[in-house]
Amino acid sequence: MSTTLDDSQWPLWEVFVQEKTGNPHEHAGSVHAPDAELALQAARDVYARRGPVVSLWVVESARIVATAPADAASFLEPGPEKIYRHPRFYSGPKTAKAGPKAAEKK
């Protein structure tokens, strides 16, 4: 191995933790690591030692495709007149917990 790095840090990895089976993996933060196995171990040491965690994901930050802030207006803001796109007219069964409302309540 003879890779030269511009700075002394290893590549950055984003860490996602799942606290309960069935829950979504949520972004917890990031770690530096030379490869996937050490990224998982670093993620475990930094983000999984204190709380209950059932699963960890790591993904190289460079692999994430993201929107640019400048694009936000045309890309992400929904038109206010298209209310039919928002499924707010239905009352679901009380036992159903999934969906954005359940997430908001947390």
Next chain:
Amino acid sequence: MNASVETLLELADDRLVLGHRLSEWCGHAPILEEDIALSNIGLDLLGQATRLLELAGAREGRGRDADSLAFLRGPTAYRSCLLVEQPNGDFARTIVRQVLFDAAALPELERLARGDDAELAAQAELAAKETRYHARHTRDWFVRLGDGSDESHRRMQAALDALMPFTAELYAGRAEPRAELEALAAQATLELPEDPPYPASGGRRGVHSEHLDHLLSEMQCVARAHPGAQW
């Protein structure tokens, strides 16, 4: 049959001294993530040592708790093996020391976890779980650095040559650590040195190198300067 106080002290002191050695890396490791990893392993060992010392103190029945056993015994009363008091050296040496220790610690804990000393078995089961992770982390480094650059290979081989002679009393004639290490060394393209004809020993009898004196004087100075202090 329940383990003797002497056996418990051997197990506890190995972990207390090694845990303290790892804590010396705190703030000095090559990279932040590894700083945290080494400190975590050190803390696990410190926790294992505390529980073992509590048990040793209770079985001894002279009113000594974990703190007094840790802070008020001099080096000649320590039963840790010579391997764990060896200084950190470079990162390679710290990794090799840990791999050599875990090669004996893991099978021993698994044995104790199945043993008939119920209190010790419960502790050993927890400690084995922690140690499996330590071994995963440090064996990973062992292979990477051994089979890495010319310099990392040279440092790993030097560390292995320097530390292997201190393993005799820890391995106590058992074959499994060496078998495990042979396989690991082959993977890491390192050569496991032959057992020396006259291996270093003495730690289990309280005969230590000066390294332990320095380690204990640093570890114990606050507790000795302020007897009974609470914090």
